[in-house]
Amino acid sequence: MFRASFGRRAFLGxxxxxxxxxxxxxxxxxxxxxxxxxAPTFSYTPSxxxxxxxxxxxxxxxxxxxxxxxxxxxxxxTGKQVKLTPSPDGxxxxxxxxxxxxxxxxxSGAADGVGGTWSSLSGKVSVVSPDATMxxxxxxxxxxxxxxxxxxxxxxxxxxxxxxxxxxALEVTTVPQTExxxxxxxxxxxxxxxxxxxxxxRPGTRVSMTGKLYGLDHGGGKYGADDVTSSFVIGRxxxxxxxxxxxxxxxxRGDQVFLDLPCSYGEADLPRNITRSGVHVVSEKHxxxxxxxxxAGYFNxxxxxxxxxxxNGEFIHANPGTVGNQGTSNVTNGCINxxxxxxxxxxxxxxxxxxxxxxxxxxxxxxxDGDIYDWTLDWPTWxxxxxxxxx
Numbered sequence: 001m002f003r004a005s006f007g008r009r010a011f012l013g014x015x016x017x018x019x020x021x022x023x024x025x026x027x028x029x030x031x032x033x034x035x036x037x038x039a040p041t042f043s044y045t046p047s048x049x050x051x052x053x054x055x056x057x058x059x060x061x062x063x064x065x066x067x068x069x070x071x072x073x074x075x076x077x078t079g080k081q082v083k084l085t086p087s088p089d090g091x092x093x094x095x096x097x098x099x100x101x102x103x104x105x106x107x108s109g110a111a112d113g114v115g116g117t118w119s120s121l122s123g124k125v126s127v128v129s130p131d132a133t134m135x136x137x138x139x140x141x142x143x144x145x146x147x148x149x150x151x152x153x154x155x156x157x158x159x160x161x162x163x164x165x166x167x168x169a170l171e172v173t174t175v176p177q178t179e180x181x182x183x184x185x186x187x188x189x190x191x192x193x194x195x196x197x198x199x200x201x202r203p204g205t206r207v208s209m210t211g212k213l214y215g216l217d218h219g220g221g222k223y224g225a226d227d228v229t230s231s232f233v234i235g236r237x238x239x240x241x242x243x244x245x246x247x248x249x250x251x252x253r254g255d256q257v258f259l260d261l262p263c264s265y266g267e268a269d270l271p272r273n274i275t276r277s278g279v280h281v282v283s284e285k286h287x288x289x290x291x292x293x294x295x296a297g298y299f300n301x302x303x304x305x306x307x308x309x310x311x312n313g314e315f316i317h318a319n320p321g322t323v324g325n326q327g328t329s330n331v332t333n334g335c336i337n338x339x340x341x342x343x344x345x346x347x348x349x350x351x352x353x354x355x356x357x358x359x360x361x362x363x364x365x366x367x368x369d370g371d372i373y374d375w376t377l378d379w380p381t382w383x384x385x386x387x388x389x390x391x
Contacts, residue, residue, distance in 0.1 A: 036117050038114055038117060040111040046058070060107060067086075067109065070108075071108070073095065076103075076105065083097045106125070107122060134160070146352050150281070150352060153192060154170070163184055166387075167386065173207075174205055178207075180196060181198075181386050183377075186367065194374055200355065205234040206231075211227060212227055213227055238252065242359065244358065263338050265336055265361070266330060273334050274362060278358060279357050280310050283308050293313065305338075310370045319332070
């Protein structure tokens with residue numbers, strides 16, 4: 001597949017945690033400090049000594065007084081101050097960015113009260129040190145142009161235990177608005193979440209995804225390593241109509257036939273040689289590709305103009321050896337074969353995410369055939385695979 005990793009740490013400093021506070025009220029005049037009952041007091045969120053996650057909000061509120069300028073929450077190791085946002089009435093300061101893993105922060109500042117009294121902030125905030133952080137790869141690069149069936153795929157470096165929490169942190173926006181849903185597919189050396197629209201995208205749709213995963217508890221002692229984003233556009237509508245009994249493929253651009261090419265499909269003498277029926281998705285392409293099929297007895301055979309449509313080894317590619325059968329009979333080991341010239345023409349037209357709709361064979365495309373079988377699932381089934389779907 002086309003795979004691209006675009007993890008981004010959205011914020012550098014930060015913290016969340018526990019605050020132990022000592023508020024001292026003193027007289028501004030005179031040499032000896034006096035504690036007074038009418039001095040300003042402070043309340044903190046969170047309270048207590050428990051460590052918190054980097055995205056947990058940290059705030060301080062003053063009662064009976066007014067903050068002076070210079071309220072700060074500072075990383076004790078680096079000296080970097082956390083960005084704070086004051087409330088409109090100025091009585092509360094709240095962290096405005098995530099905090100750093102394993103970091104300790106100190107409050108500082110003061111508030112003035114009645115009768116010349118004042119109180120100073122003090123105390124510590126500590127942030128959890130996770131057992132491990134988890135990165136994620138995204139399959140679509142920023143600013144890419146993809147086909148109308150392209151799924152957005154997030155591949156995690158480990159198992160996400162709290163899938164609902166992670167899914168809540170993923171936001172997809174589309175212009176024009178497009179109905180879609182996340183689904184969690186079976187584990188594949190880590191968790192994977194796919195987002196697809198209910199129907200094929202409209203050409204020209206713009207898609208943006210933001211995942212606020214840094215500092216997020218993924219469950220099982222693992223936290224997100226980075227925030228992630230992806231922003232791409234849907235290109236022209238190109239659909240391959242691939243009817244095995246016809247021995248041809250028709251490449252449709254909108255409602256018009258763009259290419260109509262003779263081909264050969266799987267011979268169907270054995271189940272392994274049957275081209276799967278169902279909606280495949282173009283995932284990658286190679287001008288030169290070396291193919292092996294131990295069951296069929298060949299290894300590292302050099303093929304040209306190879307467009308992968310399934311992870312089970314199905315390609316649309318050139319095969320000069322089957323030209324005599326193309327358009328009349330199906331003799332391949334499951335791939336769709338074209339002549340060199342026709343394969344190059346189709347190759348140059350294909351992009352990631354184009355649907356290839358194969359019909360007329362006896363075995364359906366399924367989970368067993370690779371990692372993009374998203375369009376073989378009906379919409380209610382797809383929605384039920386969301387961690388946020390009512391069960």
